Amino acid sequence: MPNKYNEAxxxxxxxxxGLAMQAIIANPSLDTLAPSDVSSDAYNQADAMLAERTKAIPQESIDWSKAPEWAIAHAVDSDFTAAWFDVEPELVDGKWYVGKGGKRAQSAPNFNYQGAPENSLIMRGAE
Structure with missing residues (x-):
């Protein structure tokens, strides 16, 4: 039988x-919650998770002493891999790229960044 909910x-x-709801339901100390409370709490948790994703990487969390001397930028892709760049990169479909004349450097630590890639670009000297 086909699922009536389209994944899209x-x-x-x-x-x-949905993930938060599973955790709430699995907690025996919360088994007295009304279904509407479970739903509300689950969406409150989801909203908090989405808000956390929008936070930019803190400038002070980039350790430029780990960067190559030529690096002027650091950014984190949607898969949480990071790189140092010799020019300011451009974000395309969750990945950072450089145009003509630039190169993507060796990989870089992501400094535990877990947010959205569009908030991860840090330019050297901006800290």
């Missing part, structure tokens, strides 16, 4: 809420 209709918020 499930947002990241819905996905996070």
């Amino acid at each position: 209709q499930i947002s990241l918020r819905d996905y996070f809420a």
